Amino acid sequence: MGNTFGNLFRITTWGESHGKAIGCVVDGCPAGLELSEEDIQVELDRRKPGKEYTSTRKEEDRVSILSGVFEGRTTGAPISMIILNKDVISEHYLRIKDSPRPGHADLTYWLKYRHRDWRGGGRSSARETAGRVAGGTIAKKLISSFGVKVVGYAVEIGGVGWKESNENYDEQDYLRFYEMAEESPLRIPDRDATEKAIDLIESIRKEGDSVGGIAEVVVLNPPPGLGEPVFNRFDAALSMAVMSIPAVKGVEIGTGFRVSRMKGSENNDPIILKDGKIRLAKNHSGGILGGITTGEPVIIRAAIKPTPSISKPQRTVNLERMEEETIKVEGRHDPCIVPRVIPVIEAMVAITVADFMLMSRIIPQRIE
């Protein structure tokens, strides 16, 4: 039950980093949505490694749609997507197959399953997230036909940031951040911060080390009323969606952890009328009150850990010999995965939005 996410709009991903292929099955997409392989390819390319400042591994990541789309539109049947694995060189993993890499899932997969695919990250590899992005693209297309958009960008990389709070921005601001971020190799919507972060990453890379960061993803124009109290709240579901992404160690909504040092009178968002509509004067709550959307932008932040694959020597235990040893993880490593994780967070958020829009009966079973 671990490889399926969502209730009415669902994705199931499968595949290991160095197996034959990876894929995603989307179930519950309404019939009648226009969809092509090209739509998905565009998003896959956004998370593709091989870009500057990320890993140099060459993946082609050509997606094929195998079912659920007929004459360019969805039929309501499950949409199966597949991406073949071409760049399969796992010999250098053979040497460390009994040596779990610190910070990776090698150890825990061994503890849980014993028999594990030690070629690369196997199932816990970042490559699995390509399936999420494929599924998320369909969710994005679906919700965008109802006016809802999901955008993401970096807030901070290795401590280099550009933005403090969220309470005074509007939808146009977030769109602008997104567009600027798409022009930055690090997805930072600020030229100075991008340059400073590039310098930082370059020096970290030379040390054989890595850095983390904070990403922000925003749902623009969300319908009010999404969220099923009391457990399946919209913020709770988003937290699960985002925390399920490898490397994410923290999630916050709206003002998040900074709320712990605020007074109620500061944090509460006054309710006002604006152009005859009920609105909030600020957005500390990040678009969610009592687990239900207010209609204001929904703001999610995620803490992303530094890539665990580093070339510095590290202590581990050889599981075959049950002896301590020191390993160096060779191969291609991202000194910073933050820009690559952002499209994955967007995907998981979009899937959650689509799922809740179906559960709230805002999206019908076919689009005409």
Add this chain to the structure above:
Amino acid sequence: MGNTFGNLFRITTWGESHGKAIGCVVDGCPAGLELSEEDIQVELDRRKPGKEYTSTRKEEDRVSILSGVFEGRTTGAPISMIILNKDVISEHYLRIKDSPRPGHADLTYWLKYRHRDWRGGGRSSARETAGRVAGGTIAKKLISSFGVKVVGYAVEIGGVGWKESNENYDEQDYLRFYEMAEESPLRIPDRDATEKAIDLIESIRKEGDSVGGIAEVVVLNPPPGLGEPVFNRFDAALSMAVMSIPAVKGVEIGTGFRVSRMKGSENNDPIILKDGKIRLAKNHSGGILGGITTGEPVIIRAAIKPTPSISKPQRTVNLERMEEETIKVEGRHDPCIVPRVIPVIEAMVAITVADFMLMSRIIPQRIE
């Protein structure tokens, strides 16, 4: 589907703050577990308002077990628990029934459901969490019979803290923090910090305002291998569990958001042998790698917002007349709910642990 949480070990809560009663149904508890109303009462009393520095509302919160327990032991049938609502004075809510309180769920319930129970928080009241605590107590008893314990305490209240990091503590330390916290009216395991925080809260209370804080909950002696990759990871499920609690705006695992400013070489926990067992030299990962438990303590932190009910005047919109207005929320308010939220977090974490121990087939269908 919003009022049930868990897969094999499940709770369903029901009831509004000012209705006839609230309750919880626990489904999936194995047969043979010793259980009494007194067991549950003890935990309910831990979250009870009426304690110093929290609300002064008088609840009796006497729980009755209506099913699922026979001759002092569970039978495998659903355990229904009920707590009658005695202190029902909702007249002062009548005056503000069309005036959603800022920071509360009043507005979003109206947006979603239109017809809402305006007496107190209704379903979104903190009172609903008594049902969670009742269910959580059963989870705690169940997992404790397999050696697993869940403890919680405050890390910071209104900015007053006592502890920075987690990587060097062991199970004994966390137990000690818990025991010290149980002696503090604010659940802070430090006498000086407790006193400073009390002073802060007193002055905030006089202003008619409120403060938030950060709580930490730790799973001691967790079995390695809990977590169903890739979506139903243990950390993802914990995030949903904790974020579903009213007032929680952020969740982090292990080093959490601070990881974003660390290098990989600092953050990765070296794998070592200790007394012949595989252990981690530090615990930045908070007991979870790749979404699966390592066997080290699982560490969850939650950001708790300042109580939205404050007596200062606030702006809102009258939904009947569709006009802006200013309200003052009267009645009994907690200037700080952090100490009351902690047992609720513990409950949700314990339920998640129990659920995953069942899913991992560590707990059988009956205990003999």
Add this chain to the structure above:
Amino acid sequence: MGNTFGNLFRITTWGESHGKAIGCVVDGCPAGLELSEEDIQVELDRRKPGKEYTSTRKEEDRVSILSGVFEGRTTGAPISMIILNKDVISEHYLRIKDSPRPGHADLTYWLKYRHRDWRGGGRSSARETAGRVAGGTIAKKLISSFGVKVVGYAVEIGGVGWKESNENYDEQDYLRFYEMAEESPLRIPDRDATEKAIDLIESIRKEGDSVGGIAEVVVLNPPPGLGEPVFNRFDAALSMAVMSIPAVKGVEIGTGFRVSRMKGSENNDPIILKDGKIRLAKNHSGGILGGITTGEPVIIRAAIKPTPSISKPQRTVNLERMEEETIKVEGRHDPCIVPRVIPVIEAMVAITVADFMLMSRIIPQRIE
């Protein structure tokens, strides 16, 4: 996870036959539906024992609504209903507590849970089904506000029948059957068959034995398009719903088992135009093709076994002494439970219809 049924419209039942109370929590009912305790009481009285030709046990079965309804209408919050157990005489069960009654769940509960509530049927008692009827009443009210009705009656009792096939009846016919059945003590919509069946049951009762029968439940005016292929088909979900009722041993849709002796040309229902609408000329398919409703009446039949509680001596094994023995089950027994089971089948079918109408987004999240 065994005590909850449904996806978006869900019921959770709890309680044992001789415990303090039984109950049902309904989750997912839209806000704004008018609902009173009296609505539910009417349906509960339909399944109540104490009627002629069924058991003589006296239950009062007064239902209380504890949550989810405010000022006479639902709020979208879970609706908790409770029925206190008053008539608790379990001494005569004490004598047979180690002697599982043949045909009952005594043995299997012992095999699964070991520690079991031996007072009456415990959780597997027919009394549990009162909770289902309570939940089903809400489902019936909900779907009836969208024009859908669920009706049931007996087709055969102890081999005494009155009706062969379904293919030529229309909605008016089924309504008439239902109304006639409500006037028969056995819920047979035929006076002659009722009399013959009464005579049969009387003679069976004198023998200390029991009889079974076949019930038919029909969904009138179902919306076309219900059903989620390929596993969560409408017929598959109905089968689960109905087979989950104690005493049901078979389920069929439309022509059911008789289809096995038909030719394709007989069984296929021609598609025609009637008053400008697409209709089927017959209804062998029972309103479902490919797991999806056609819009024709949905027809479900259930085989109901003879009551296992009989006063004739029966062989069993004493679980304490592990010895064979002969027992006589004393007390009040229904010689035929078919008329009492029919409202339970209706309830489970109505819940399934409501759930699928929500999943198909035909019923919105609030009714205004």
Add this chain to the structure above:
Amino acid sequence: MGNTFGNLFRITTWGESHGKAIGCVVDGCPAGLELSEEDIQVELDRRKPGKEYTSTRKEEDRVSILSGVFEGRTTGAPISMIILNKDVISEHYLRIKDSPRPGHADLTYWLKYRHRDWRGGGRSSARETAGRVAGGTIAKKLISSFGVKVVGYAVEIGGVGWKESNENYDEQDYLRFYEMAEESPLRIPDRDATEKAIDLIESIRKEGDSVGGIAEVVVLNPPPGLGEPVFNRFDAALSMAVMSIPAVKGVEIGTGFRVSRMKGSENNDPIILKDGKIRLAKNHSGGILGGITTGEPVIIRAAIKPTPSISKPQRTVNLERMEEETIKVEGRHDPCIVPRVIPVIEAMVAITVADFMLMSRIIPQRIE
């Protein structure tokens, strides 16, 4: 949510009859199970058309395992299987694309989704069931390593039968029926009945018509205690599993519908001691009491309708012109699909058994 079945052991199928491929993703299979493509191929060949007396369509149905198996054993990761569609000739469907075939899902898919894949049965084709068989094979292997076996055969075809009741057979008998059935082109474990049924089918085929039948599937050596009362009973789950198969219109457990004409004293199975173990003297209950397995063989029967594709002229409505018309369905048709459906029923039953053995914690998370 319609294309996934199961809780802890889950299958997700995808693909249309005339699309690029079909497939199945199995999630929740424990690690360490030996598995090869050949294992799956053997079962796929059992349901393959092209055998005598079934359709003459030539499918190759070569399955590839794309993930979840490493060095010949499962890893606990999702197992993705794919079968390419080679024999794709859908031109003759073009002519009837607006003419729903009676007895098929063409009409209801149009009613629900409007935009549908009209090439063959699309998603509702029997071809989808190859994915179920692939998934079922893994379930069969898994449960067989715990001593549980699922066997099936025909009980009746077009009214030609060979067997009446189940109450006096034991595991050896069922195994023998299965072995004999595997030698019959119709899967009837009786030579005379096979010959008579062949003659019948031949004459029906000449008429351009089809026949149905009844299949029986038996779980041998089931662990006692499977089933989650009260809704997720083992018999209820089996009913859903089997009723979700195209062409199935009825399901019964044990004595099934015949129970309606029995007395309680006949139907109740006496509880006895046999070789020191608790057993039932007969098996009218079909191995299930109160929704929980007794340990006796679990017996499921399914009514299978005559193939809806017949070459006789039939009435339908042209959906484009909204006019009545007469169509003849051309192409390759099975005059009887009963023998092909049996492996599919076995697959769905095996998946259900595996799922409940996981939920009952009888099968651990890894097999060593």
